[in-house]
Amino acid sequence: MTELAGAAGYLFEAGMLKRARRSGWWVAGVRDPESIAEHSWRAAVTGMAIASLEGADPARTALLCVLHDTPETRIGDIPKLGQAYLTAAGALDVVADQTAQCPPRMSDTIRDAVAEFEAGETPEAICANDADKLECLVQAVEYRHQGVSTVQPWIDSGLAALRTDTARRLAREVLDQDPLAWEQARRNPAP
Template identity: 50%
Template structure:
């Protein structure tokens, strides 16, 4: 790579997502520390990989879509669902084109393609990644619920309704009856 500066600028920009809260939770009354966009994207990528594996898609591609899906939020922020009724934001494909315009084409083209594929939602990998995005929200809502948040049932129900894959629907159902701390209790018992 001859000019690494544009790539480094992009990496610093993406790093901003580690400090960008998912503001919808604030609207829903979640108090205290709120997850960042980057934290959401991490678990979304893990979920996308798992769902695509079970659904017969390419898990690496689905994880890539999940990892990159919110990168455009560095430029427009995390607009809560209720705000989308009143705001018109640039399309994610337009934003990522600007974000990557000075980077080498060999690096920027796959990033732009990932955003476009996720937004189109037509491939099995995109369907799995979009399900992962909704399931991650459902899981986070359950974690906030167990921590005492009382006004997030709408997040749980809308997330559950949006899931399209059989694997995603099974995971959503199980997430509603599995306590978020069960993994820790199970790990303690395995010693």
């Protein structure tokens, strides 16, 4: 076994997030919900935007967002409904197992990022947690636009959880826009 065998294994495991679906959307009636990786990617972009506007470190925030759901390769995406009935291992315990065979610097980077996200205390973690909630709200608005009429609870809970002024303002903009307005503006530019 080489020095990077554990790192390679971690990359394969992280790839599971591309195939694993966000299960809460099934409760809302979404037949083919986004993957966990799709959620994490847009959460990272959202986190970068929030952090930039809030004066936090956008790169660190994006890292926290990219890694925040990696424990779900082992415990799955347990929707809020299921959390009332199940007790899963904590994210930090899962990450410790996931990274046990990785080189120490890599393992420390991943564990520190997930721990920071979970603690939710640094400006970057606050922005990352807001990005996680705001991305879910954006996705709910997109699903609503596609005809899923049962997503309002996801919108309401996302709005209620936002901590930064920037995330709350962005949420209002998202709620006021057509999800395809960006494309329509490109097709019909103002004179």
